[in-house]
Amino acid sequence: MDDGSRQGTCLLTDEGDSAAKALEVTPSSYARWRSSFLGEVTERLEQHAILEAAGDLRGRSLLDAGCGDGAFAVAAWEKGARVSGVDVSQALLEAAHARALGSGARVDLVHASVEDLPFPADTFDVVVMASVLCTVQDPLRAVSEAARVLRPGGRLVLGELNRYSIWALTRRLRGWLGSQFWRGARFWTVGEIRAMVHHVGLCVQYVRGCICYPPWETAARLLWRADQPLSHLGTFGAAFLIVQAGKE
Secondary structure, three states, X not given: OOOOOOOOOOOOOOOOOOHHHHOOOOHHHHHHXXXXXXXXXXXXXXXXXXXXXXXXXXXXXXXXXXOOOOXXXXXXXXXXXXXXXXXXXXXXXXXXXXXXXXXXXXXEEEEOOOOOOOOOOOOEEEEEEEOOOOOOOOHHHHHHHXXXXXXXXXXXXXXXXXXXXXXXXXXXXXXXXXXXXXHHOOOEOHHHHHHHHHHOOOEEEEEEEEOOOOOOHHHHHHHHHHHHHHHOOOOOOOOEEEEEEEOO
């Protein structure tokens, strides 16, 4: 993919000279990504995997931390959750609001950073952070904030870019060739995510990979139907890592 996507592939643009511009996410970037078969099917598989890790959402309060244009927030509401979304981009929040209105979904949207969540401790049954740690300045603080607002017995679901995948290799090459974003983007191992989760006092309960095909349209068309069974075999080579953790 060219721009990436929020769900597992980091929807970002490389426009502008500053680091802030390089990391800017726009509603049009989401639209460009989803307009391709590769983007559409990849996002659908990632969303399904995150919802699976989140568990039964009926009647549960969920925070989508780094909600982007609201695609996952609306999907979680459709599964019965009471959803709040946070994003640092006002433009994306406006797009999320429009998406929620168009879907008839009730989603509370807040303009804030995931590194400083504006909620009391023990507020949510489920917190989801998808392709957030690859972009924030302080990933550990973001995970700590997610843990703080999670209720005892609740679930934190992290979805991040796997360091050991063809997707990561191609993006690293783009960084070496001049892409400002991919030069500075973070890729993660399961061990690193586990360490952060343990550091903030949560217990890892579930780990899986997702998106086992390479980042090419033809490969996606041929292999996407096999991705779900293959993703349960291990995380090596998968583009997207999902770690589910619990709070005692």
